[in-house]
Amino acid sequence: MKSGLHFLIAARQCEIDELDQLARTSELVGLIGRLVHALQRERGMSNVFLASRGQRFADQRDPQIAECQALEQAVRNGFDQLETEARQRASAGNSARLFSRIAWVLPGLDALPALRQRVGALELAPTQSTAAFAKLVAGLLAVVFEAADGATDPEISRLLVAMFNFMQGKEFAGQERAFGAATLALGRSNEAQRVQWLHLIESQERCFHVFTDFSSDQVLALWRESESNATMAELERLRRVGTTLAVPVAPVAALAVPDAQHSQLSQNWFDCCTRRIDAMRTVEDRLAADLRALCNRKTAQARTDLAAYRELLGTLAPQSGGALFFDDAGTQAVSPAPYGRLLERSVLDMVQEQSQRLQAMSDELQTVRASLNERKVVERAKGLLMAHRRLSEDEAHKMLRQTAMNQKRRLVDVAESMLAMADYLPMPDARAPR
Numbered sequence: 001m002k003s004g005l006h007f008l009i010a011a012r013q014c015e016i017d018e019l020d021q022l023a024r025t026s027e028l029v030g031l032i033g034r035l036v037h038a039l040q041r042e043r044g045m046s047n048v049f050l051a052s053r054g055q056r057f058a059d060q061r062d063p064q065i066a067e068c069q070a071l072e073q074a075v076r077n078g079f080d081q082l083e084t085e086a087r088q089r090a091s092a093g094n095s096a097r098l099f100s101r102i103a104w105v106l107p108g109l110d111a112l113p114a115l116r117q118r119v120g121a122l123e124l125a126p127t128q129s130t131a132a133f134a135k136l137v138a139g140l141l142a143v144v145f146e147a148a149d150g151a152t153d154p155e156i157s158r159l160l161v162a163m164f165n166f167m168q169g170k171e172f173a174g175q176e177r178a179f180g181a182a183t184l185a186l187g188r189s190n191e192a193q194r195v196q197w198l199h200l201i202e203s204q205e206r207c208f209h210v211f212t213d214f215s216s217d218q219v220l221a222l223w224r225e226s227e228s229n230a231t232m233a234e235l236e237r238l239r240r241v242g243t244t245l246a247v248p249v250a251p252v253a254a255l256a257v258p259d260a261q262h263s264q265l266s267q268n269w270f271d272c273c274t275r276r277i278d279a280m281r282t283v284e285d286r287l288a289a290d291l292r293a294l295c296n297r298k299t300a301q302a303r304t305d306l307a308a309y310r311e312l313l314g315t316l317a318p319q320s321g322g323a324l325f326f327d328d329a330g331t332q333a334v335s336p337a338p339y340g341r342l343l344e345r346s347v348l349d350m351v352q353e354q355s356q357r358l359q360a361m362s363d364e365l366q367t368v369r370a371s372l373n374e375r376k377v378v379e380r381a382k383g384l385l386m387a388h389r390r391l392s393e394d395e396a397h398k399m400l401r402q403t404a405m406n407q408k409r410r411l412v413d414v415a416e417s418m419l420a421m422a423d424y425l426p427m428p429d430a431r432a433p434r
Helices: 004-051 058-088 095-110 112-120 126-150 154-186 191-214 217-226 229-243 260-315 339-368 370-389 393-407 411-420
Strands: none
Touching (some): 004 058, 095 112, 095 126, 112 126, 154 260, 191 229, 191 370, 217 260, 370 411
């Protein structure tokens, strides 16, 4: 008959298996971060290339594409490794949702060559190029989200939540770089574009706020150091210029080739945003390094504990039967207990310690996942609006955000209220035009 120590060993082995899986997933998250960074840079170049009708960044696009392709292959290899290892494991854990996200993003990676060809042939508008790259990056970040949501260790989960929100904020910064570069290059703007620009700024701030809540003091210090005062001052100046551009009186056709002033403004903006985003990359690298170190440290500790448990199992007397289970923990023995009873007490203490540790981990994990659950609620509310109001995803998000501002409530509270009314809404008419 198996003793409690046998199952304690089994529990620790399961924990090691989960930590090993988390370590591999964390490595993949780091690779995805590098690919996203490269794609963000390619997107910015593509936007300026399209807005300038091929006059700018024509020579720089090919090296950037080559860098993206190398990183894409590394990410694909990481996907393949996860799938192979999942088939070898008895339990899939969070793999179902994670693999669903990967299945969704792979066709986007497959479609990249055709997108690049269309950009090179000047067949797309800058907004179309931005939307295409943004959709792909969103799919990659969704993989990171599922990795964070599936983490079973609260410390690792906390780091993954910080990393996901930082990467998401950096993606909004990348979208702002591409959007602003195209707007300044064209030299014209309208109210809708101004609102879109402000929305990108607000979205960044929201993500970075969550990042600061879940980051260590060391990472936050690096984040503050990375934000150069000169770069941020120039960024704010160019933001004011871009968001106050007036709609020109001259026909749009006359602005097909931007003048020198607009071209220089666009270049200054792109360079300023690139300095900022490249500095963010150092923070992202630090988060990825901390994540790897944490996984390795926890796995090493778990393996040490497992070895100690197995050694104790070989020493434990076979007749030990849990006589101390109902003992008063505060009672002190008058004389030393027999060797076997000391071992039994040691095993019982270890089982209780393991139980308390797992409960504490569960409580902390629930707290950490609160921010991820908020995102799920908002996404579901957006889907509801898109279905019933025939809105795009961006329009649905703006409606939720505006409602929250008008009612002076949190975005997640508005989303929850909307979902609570879902059963009372009429079924959407699939035939209605969008």
